[in-house]
Amino acid sequence: MMRHAVNGIPYYSFEALSACGEVINAIFTRLGGLSGLPFAELNVGRLVGDDAAAVEANHRLIYATLNISGKQVVTARQVHGNNVAIVSAADGDTVVPDTDGLITSTCGLSLMLRFADCLPIFLYDPQNRAIGLAHAGWRGTAARIAERMVSAMVEVVGSEPSKMIAGLGPAVGPCCYEVGPDVADLLRPGLKDWQAVVLPAAKNAYHVDLWEANRQQLMQVGLTNVEVSHLCTACHTDEFxxxxxxxxxxGRFAAVMGIRKAV
Ligand SMILES: [Zn+2]
Incomplete structure (x- = not known):
């Protein structure tokens, strides 16, 4: 990933997606915003107990950094499920209920989701100029939201998986993500190489690699171009x-994806 800073606000973007020029792809950090402790600084979580005015101001800082209008940003009330919504211009400035994946082919519209350890999944179909952004923790991963996102883009937009570009952003890494046997059991089915995803740790404990689980899901449905950040949020609380x-x-940090309008 590449790290940028605009007016003191840092964010990361994927190399392959950025090379496409028209794609806005940004994963903000906790730095550069107005929230006080313990949510310092750029918290975009509205339900975590932070000061509402600071959270709204942080949203405005993010939109200004990317030069986009809040009226043309769609977000979702994330519930760790696998619901995927197709959105268009009429959904600008709204929050889609009970949804962890957003897809659009509307130029000028941006998608935004919120994260604190779960994996941000970015999908781009350059042929049809369509994008998808999803939120996957262990529940979303077990419910195969990455696969469902690709299927929805194939059905609705006509995407060809082999031509798509994907980015898997900062998330809690296998170094810091310990689960019990119940969660491990839910993550193995359907993965060709689950041994690389569910790693034995102590007795009755496993370390989970969300990047590898979702990379395998995307490869299994035909993608070949998947960029993985390997930045662990739990190891880097100074930044995430x-x-x-x-x-x-x-708090929650923001991931934003959009297609710039041709000028
Ligand atoms: Zn870690």
Missing amino acids: FSHRAEKESS
């Missing part, structure tokens, strides 16, 4: 919010 590392006092 982490629910595992910070518990209930964790």
Whole structure:
């Protein structure tokens, strides 16, 4: 990934997606915003107990950094499920209920989701100029949201998976993501190489690699171009919010994807 900073606000973007020129793809950090402790600084979580005015101001800073209008941003009330919504211009400035994946082929519209350890999945179909952004923790991964996103783009937009470009952003890494046998059992089915995803740790404990699980899901449905960040949010709480590392006092950082209108 590449790290940028605009007016003191850092964000990361994927090399392959950025090379396409027209794609806005940004994963913000916790730095550069107005929230005080423990949500410092650029928290975009509206339901974590942070000061509402600071959270709204942080949204405006993010939109200004990317030079987009809040009226043309769609977000979702994320519930760790696998519902995917197709959105268009009429959905601008709305929050889609009960949804962890957003897809659009509307130029000028941006998608935004919120993260603190779960994996941001970016999908781009350059042929049809369509994008998808999803949120996948272990529940979304077990419910195969990455696969469902690609299927929806194939059905609705006519995407060819082999031509798509994907990016898997910062998330809690296998170094810091320990689960019990119940969660491990839910993650193995359907993965060709689950041994690379569910790694034995201590007795009755496993370390989970969300990047590898979702990379395998995308490869299994025909993608070949998948960029993986391998930046662990729990190892880097100086830069990212982490629910595992910070518990209930964790804020949320923003991931934004859009297609710029041709000028
Ligand atoms: Zn880690």
